[in-house]
Amino acid sequence: MIERYEIRFAGSGGQGIITAGIILGEAAAIYDEKFAVQTQSYGPEARGGASKSEVIIADVPISYPKATHPDLLVALNQESFDKYSKDVKEGGIVIVDSDYVKVPEEVEKKFKIYHIPIIETARNEIGKIFVVNIIFLGAVQEITGIVSHDGLEKAILNRVPKGTEELNMKAYEAGIRLAKEVK
Numbered sequence: 001m002i003e004r005y006e007i008r009f010a011g012s013g014g015q016g017i018i019t020a021g022i023i024l025g026e027a028a029a030i031y032d033e034k035f036a037v038q039t040q041s042y043g044p045e046a047r048g049g050a051s052k053s054e055v056i057i058a059d060v061p062i063s064y065p066k067a068t069h070p071d072l073l074v075a076l077n078q079e080s081f082d083k084y085s086k087d088v089k090e091g092g093i094v095i096v097d098s099d100y101v102k103v104p105e106e107v108e109k110k111f112k113i114y115h116i117p118i119i120e121t122a123r124n125e126i127g128k129i130f131v132v133n134i135i136f137l138g139a140v141q142e143i144t145g146i147v148s149h150d151g152l153e154k155a156i157l158n159r160v161p162k163g164t165e166e167l168n169m170k171a172y173e174a175g176i177r178l179a180k181e182v183k
Helices: 017-031 078-087 118-126 129-144 149-159 165-182
Strands: 005-012 035-042 050-058 072-075 093-097 112-116
Touching: 005 017, 005 078, 005 129, 017 035, 017 050, 017 129, 017 149, 050 078, 072 078, 072 129, 078 093, 093 129, 112 129, 112 165, 118 129, 118 165, 129 149, 129 165, 149 165
Parallel strands: 005 072, 072 093, 093 112
Antiparallel strands: 005 050, 035 050
């Protein structure tokens, strides 16, 4: 039973941050039959500007739709980590892109931090940078279990462009594998 689980995804515009939040919210609300709400914000630039998506998941109705002290943060760049890590609950989970985020030693002690080569995996293993969000969703599912594997897979397949399902499932499985490697 989860009263309220707060999630924040943050990175640059064009990394699928908003879409990842929508997919996770759908997995929770539609496929896992939990309560969920998703909010988003992004800079004036579509690509390259700051982007954030928040998802609240609960077993009870949600009275406030914003994350105030996230249980989980995914940060794909240094700016996002620096800006949002201070809000994460003490002992919370932080997933960072190991190639783009350097975590100070004193911060490492405050959270459970997972360093995962998300962008590099999208670029070199999957061959498409646009699957970054699906990779980190796989990692989130494996690390937290906040939504079911089956529910998240269905939500991904429901949202990705037709013709990219196999590629996105490969990215999802890569995220799960990467999380298992750092757990």
